[in-house]
Amino acid sequence: MTCAGFFRPGGHSFGVWVVLVAMILFGLLRYENFGGAYNISSFLNYNAMFIVISVGMCFVILTGGIDLSVGSVAAFTSVVAAYLSPYGIQVALPGAVMAGLAIGGLNAVFVVLMRIPPFIATLATMLGAKGGALVISGAQTISIDWELNFTKLGMEKAFNLLPWTIVITAVVVVGLWIVLERTSLGRTVLAIGGGEDASTMMGLNVNRAKIFVYVLSGGCGGMAGVFLASGFGAGQPLEGVGWELSAIASVVVGGTLLTGGMGSVGATVAGALLLGLVFNILNFENGRGVISLSAYWQMVIRGGFLFVVILLQSHLARRSKGATQ
Amino acid sequence: MTDLIKMTGIGKSFAGIVALQDASLAIRPGEVHAIIGQNGAGKSTLIKILTGVYRRDAGDVQMNGTPLAITTPREAQDAGIATIYQELSLVPLRSVTENVVMGYEPRTRLGLIDWKAAHARTREILARFGVDVDVTRQLGSYSTAIQQLVAIARAVSLDAKLVIMDEATSSLDDQEIETLFSVVKGLKASGVAVLYISHFLNELYQICDRVTIMRDGQTVATHDVAETTKLGLVSEMLGRDASEIQAAGLTALSGGHGEPGEVLLEAKGLRSKSGLRDASFTIRKREIVGLGGLLGSGRTEAARAVFGLDALSDGQVRHHSGAALDTPAQAIALGMGFLTEDRKADGIIPHMSVRENITLALLPKLTRMGAVDRERERKLVAHYIEALQIKTSGMEQPIRELSGGNQQKVLLARWLALEPEILILDEPTRGVDVGAKFEIQSIIRKQVADGLAVLLISSEFEELVEGADRIVVLQDGRSVSELQNPGITEGALIGAIAHHHERSAA
Known part of the structure; x- marks a missing residue:
């Protein structure tokens, strides 16, 4: 665990890396432009919001909880960002993230202080945030002036290297990875999922850690809302439906136990990339003109794929366990 | 000498029910101090007050x-009081190191956790206990004994002045208990006081200096262990006269007096993948057959094989009816019951009521035309609550609220309600306090007098020696000898087990 990197061979999340590498190789060999700068950049740009909410979700699930509100939070905060965009990115981004943190704080109050089961509590905020987004936007997309610097987030390159969206995502991921692996707070998060009573008995600050994960997940939802608004040039009150399930899928594909206590940030990112890649590859396949799959069929295929990866995951985990014993 | 801990006049009530009344406890620095008492005497409440769980x-x-x-x-931890609970005090999914340092991790200059230092410190402390394990692996992948030692390592790493051990040995085998005891002695030698809670009086005499006895929420007395007798302690715990207990024997089973009836079941040359090599024994009506032997000798495995839980690779189990006996369902249909060792995992359904837990297996028989005969069910449950003296506020009380001994009685009632011919009891009184143990044993004896046959597995020699009519001694999956009561002594049983070990070593 000392050098617990993103990649942990033989661990419970080995399968996701194997499949991810295999899919990238498949794509590179089969499609000419798959490895091109444009595809990579637009792929990461589009999937940044899913990666960010998945990582936030990972923390919540590690404590044995769940956050169903993230998709609605992203929709709500994309509208907030759109309204704030005339004041510039320096206002819109923190504003939207703050809105997300606030909803996360509400979740924390429900779950930690009022002891409402997380499934119910976050279901309530999911509906609330969804409604809120529709109310403040009048159920319309709130378009953002393309002239404003806010929409440059996904295009303008930081330090002439990578688009800001990708840089921000990388910073969030690495930061949270350090929090989980190398701080007392992160270890407490893992301990809670492994046994909440035991953690209390050990004198760990269980409530603080639980408040942290819900607020964090809300903040991640807020960040995703910013990416959503800037990427599409509009606040999208109707978006975000089912995102929480994609996020949960990414976390689970990454080998994190739904009951908590075990999992990693790196594998969650891999899980999110993997789910995104399925669409990416199917798009390329469609582009070859041999077959043509509708978006609905793509979803079916993604579902089937998810199932296969999870089977492989548990198979590999069992085998690596057998080898060490 | 000033006491390390001095608790006086402690009172605590839960929802109007008094749990502690004027209880006291004094622990001297560097001593091993035991607390004994029946379940419900207030031991855990007193300790939870000391450790900040209750106010x-x-x-x-x-x-x-x-x-x-x-x-x-x-x-409490910061004040130097560390507690090792029987369960739920560690996180099995996380690594050994994490469990030791959690909440007090060594940091690098950047304020991040220094895993290298954390692993080194954990390794160093465990090495002092003579334990050499991979500290980066999940705690749950190690035995209970190692987990207990890790819990102690945590206490040591926190510089505890007092280590509280709640039922620390209840799931350890003899050798593991030895290791634990040497660690306790080591703690004592380095000036750390240990508060020791156990149902096993023998352990007290091995490692404790003083003992405090509690009963009904009050402290009865504190003695130097050297000045006490087992009988005296039991009488103080139960609040009964010593002579009365002596007359009844320390256990209530007292085997070897009844006249056994015809053979109900015959096991011959049992061999299985689970470790049986050549085990043979018979069970007759109106008798208690004990299975003796060390841990791993095949006692539980033999019982499982007879009940159809494990497949046999050789040998046979012959039921007197001549019917096949290959699956638990067949066994139950033939009038057999199996009270398993682990009542949490295999037995009770915590959220269900006492009534539901008793009649769970009986429901098919209570059902008439698809509906449960509530009237009959209630009568039956009331009968067993009365007969087994189950302490409950009513038959609708959830079983999880009952003490361990009463949960065990409910499970016993579940099997007895099926009116079995043969009942297998695997450690029926483990983790049960002395009073309830006594009661459970007398219930069993009474049922046996009425014709029940019992196959008894117990790691307490006392229970076997006093309880069984016959003891079949197992060793490495083979039945090696048989002892007949009356006349078996603990010495004779130990001798029989040891004798065959020597012979096999030679």
Whole structure:
């Protein structure tokens, strides 16, 4: 665990890396432009919001909880960002993230202080945030002036290297990875999922850690809302439906136990990339003109794929366990 | 000498029910101090007050002569009081190191956790206990004994002045208990006091210096262990006269007096993948057959094979009816019952009521035309609550609220309600206090007098020696000899087990 990197061979999340590498190789060999700068950049740009909410979700699930509100939070905060965009990115981004943190704080109050089961509590905020987004936007997309610097987030390159969206995502991921692996707070998060009573008995600050994960997940939802608004040039009150399930899928594909206590940030990112890649590859396949799959069929295929990866995951985990014993 | 901990006049009530009344406890620095008492005597409540889990209603707690105000487990730890609970005090999914350092991790200059230092410290402490394990692996991948030692390592790493061990040995085998005891002695030698809670009186005499006896929420007495007798302790715990207990024997089974009936079941040359090599024994009506032997000798495996739980690779189990006996369903249909060792995992359904837990297996028989005969069910349950003296506020009380001994009685009632011909009891009184143990044993004996046949597995020699009519001694999956009561002594049983071990070593 000392050098617990993103990649942990033989661990419970080995399968996701194997499949991810295999899919990238498949794509590179089969499609000419798959490895091109444009595809990579637009792929990461589009999937940044899913990666960010998945990582936030990972923390919540590690404590044995769940956050169903993230998709609605992203929709709500994309509208907030759109309204704030005339004041510039320096206002819109923190504003939207703050809105997300606030909803996360509400979740924390429900779950930690009022002891409402997380499934119910976050279901309530999911509906609330969804409604809120529709109310403040009048159920319309709130378009953002393309002239404003806010929409440059996904295009303008930081330090002439990578688009800001990708840089921000990388910073969030690495930061949270350090929090989980190398701080007392992160270890407490893992301990809670492994046994909440035991953690209390050990004198760990269980409530603080639980408040942290819900607020964090809300903040991640807020960040995703910013990416959503800037990427599409509009606040999208109707978006975000089912995102929480994609996020949960990414976390689970990454080998994190739904009951908590075990999992990693790196594998969650891999899980999110993997789910995104399925669409990416199917798009390329469609582009070859041999077959043509509708978006609905793509979803079916993604579902089937998810199932296969999870089977492989548990198979590999069992085998690596057998080898060490 | 000032006491390390001095608790006086402690009172605590839960929802109007008094759990502690004027209880007291004094622990000297560097001593091993035992607390004994029946379940419900207030031991755990007293300890939970000391460790900040509960708040006291009345009384005074001092540490080294100064008042101590502890309101959370964390504050207790910071004050130097570490607790090792029987369960739920560690996180099995996380690594050994994490479990030791959690909440007190060594940091690098950047404020991040220094895993290298954490692993090294954990390794170093465990090495002092003679334990050499991969500290980066999940705690749950190690035995209970190692987990207990890791819990102690955590206490040591926190510089505890007092280590509280709650039922620390209840799931360890003899050798593991030896290791644990040597660690306790090591703690004592380095000036750490240990508060030891156990149902096993023998352990007290092995490692404890003083003992405090509790009964009905009050402290009865504190003695130097050297000045006590087992009988005296039991009589103080139960609040009964010593001579009365002596007359009844320390256990209530007292085997070897009844006249056994015809053979009900015959096991011959049992061999299985689970470790049986050549085990043979018979069970007759109106008798208790004990299976003796060390841990791993095949006692539980033999019982499982007879009940159809494990497949046999050789040998056979012959039921007197001549019917096949290959699956648990067949066994139950033939009138057999199996009270398993692990009542949490295999037995009770915590959220269900006492009534539901008793009649669970009986429902098919209580059902008439698809509906459960509630009237008959209630009568039956009331009968067993009365007969087994199950202490409950009513048959609708959830079983999880009952004490361990009463949960065990409910499970016993579940099987007895099926009116079995043969009942297999695997450690029926483990983790049960002395009083309830006594009661459970007398219930069993009474049922046997009425014709029941019992196959008894117990790691307590006392229970076997006094309880069984016959003891079949197992060793490495083979039945090696048989002892007949009356006349078996603990010495004779140990001799029989040891004798065959010597022979096999030679």
